[in-house]
Amino acid sequence: AQSVTQPDIHITVSEGASLELRCNYSYGATPYLFWYVQSPGQGLQLLLKYFSGDTLVQGIKGFEAEFKRSQSSFNLRKPSVHWSDAAEYFCAVGMDTGRRALTFGSGTRLQVQP
């Protein structure tokens, strides 16, 4: 069965600092990988997705993620964090066979210090 691990429950960074959120997945075939962001009272917003091709994926709001098959990782990065980036971030993996479901990690809460 597929699974997603986000090792960091909570991360605090200073505004303007760089950010990296970790995501490791377990899946036998080529995964479909996603990063979503959830602000309080809001639904999940898709930041970026990887299906195939270039392993460095650009998303919205200045985020990018890199797929590393050898490490089973799909880490999210941003070179300079803004206060408005404070939110919960979820990594998810999907498969295109059988159940058409996304499997989510438990999330990383990002706090931004002024």
Add this chain to the structure above:
Amino acid sequence: ETGVTQSPTHLIKTRGQQVTLRCSSQSGHNTVSWYQQALGQGPQFIFQYYREEENGRGNFPPRFSGLQFPNYSSELNVNALELDDSALYLCASSLASGGITDTQYFGPGTRLTVL
């Protein structure tokens, strides 16, 4: 273009009761998925509907059931509520074949509290 909307925003029920949550898909979308997000956890897949037929189901008991209507709006019904059903219920819609490569657009969720 309107996004995904869900109603009600909040709901309080007691154990043993039944509840119906509603979702309006984004315009033109023919696939809807429902997820349960317990406090401090990531969303868990309940089921998906494509063109009014169930198209996949997660590890949830049969007392969780759903419907998708011809206008692609959807309902999630939960019977015999248990305390552990307290969670944020998220609806997500997508277009076309219902494959996982279709981007899922999420609504703001319904917060269900079971007392």
